[in-house]
Amino acid sequence: xxxxxxxxxxxxxxxxxxxxxxxxxxxxxxxxxxxxxxxxxxxxxxxxxxxxxxxxxxxxxxxxxxxxxxxxxxxxxxx
Amino acid sequence: xxxxxxxxxxxxxxxxxxxxxxxxxxxxxxxxxxxxxxxxxxxxxxxxxxxxxxxxxxxxxxxxxxxxxxxxxxxxxxxxxxxxxxxxxxxxxxxxxxxxxxxxxxxxxxxxxxxxxxxxxxxxxxxxxxxxxxxxxxxxxxxxxxxxxxxxxxxxxxxxxxxxxxxxxxxxxxxxxxxxxxxxxxxxxxxxxxxxxxxxxxxxxxxxxxxxxxxxxxxxxxxxxxx
Numbered sequence: 338x339x340x341x342x343x344x345x346x347x348x349x350x351x352x353x354x355x356x357x358x359x360x361x362x363x364x365x366x367x368x369x370x371x372x373x374x375x376x377x378x379x380x381x382x383x384x385x386x387x388x389x390x391x392x393x394x395x396x397x398x399x400x401x402x403x404x405x406x407x408x409x410x411x412x413x414x415x416x
Numbered sequence: 417x418x419x420x421x422x423x424x425x426x427x428x429x430x431x432x433x434x435x436x437x438x439x440x441x442x443x444x445x446x447x448x449x450x451x452x453x454x455x456x457x458x459x460x461x462x463x464x465x466x467x468x469x470x471x472x473x474x475x476x477x478x479x480x481x482x483x484x485x486x487x488x489x490x491x492x493x494x495x496x497x498x499x500x501x502x503x504x505x506x507x508x509x510x511x512x513x514x515x516x517x518x519x520x521x522x523x524x525x526x527x528x529x530x531x532x533x534x535x536x537x538x539x540x541x542x543x544x545x546x547x548x549x550x551x552x553x554x555x556x557x558x559x560x561x562x563x564x565x566x567x568x569x570x571x572x573x574x575x576x577x578x579x580x581x582x583x584x585x586x587x588x589x590x591x592x593x594x595x596x597x598x599x600x601x602x603x604x605x606x607x608x609x610x611x612x613x614x615x616x617x618x619x620x621x622x623x624x625x626x627x628x629x630x631x632x633x634x635x636x637x638x639x640x641x642x643x
Contacts, residue, residue: 407521
């Protein structure tokens, strides 16, 4: 199975990269942008074929290493 | 008679301030030993562990996030939990927050720049094993050099920091007035843990030992551990 993990700064934690990209998009004339947030995507290929097992494993990976939950949130998608 | 300290200086792949750190403590008359990250234990009878600056593991994933799981860090966590003194400078500060030995986290500077310059710092609390040779409100001039020095902590945890006198230093002007340098919460430049045996700061005291190089204010900071 493949796990797709997205890690973003939490709502309320200023994302300076997102802000810089937002400003650049405004300068280029793209209108109607309310907010830009930049995160990272981590793709992990797993041996298991069991979705529940995969989810549990990946959640532990996120909590331990892949995200710093003091400042970041994450989402997991298992395919 | 000044006590001679035995200082362990950690070294990870990508660390680059280990020799400056050794030089600093040896200049003050102490002995130092470099400790490779794969070591599972610390040297015997040490008085202080320093996690020096650099770019451990290329700052991949997040600064300090991978170094924090190296074998030597398990020994450092045990050492700190038993009351041993630990000082993290710059990348060392990032490693200690990632390891959970210090509260909060360090994120990208608000202006996205790598900031490298001399910076004034105001001493906020000195009733601890690190800044006891400095006065409250005193202004120190110490180099900073970082891209991820933007200290973040949520409101609830911040209140605890403030009440327990865990805020060590804030970025300031020469009169001690707080200035914004990298976007840190209330311009925090350094903190300690609740038990006041683990210390972390973004500025580099080991680079401020000689007036001819701009400042010797780092001496007073590092000498605190002699008390």
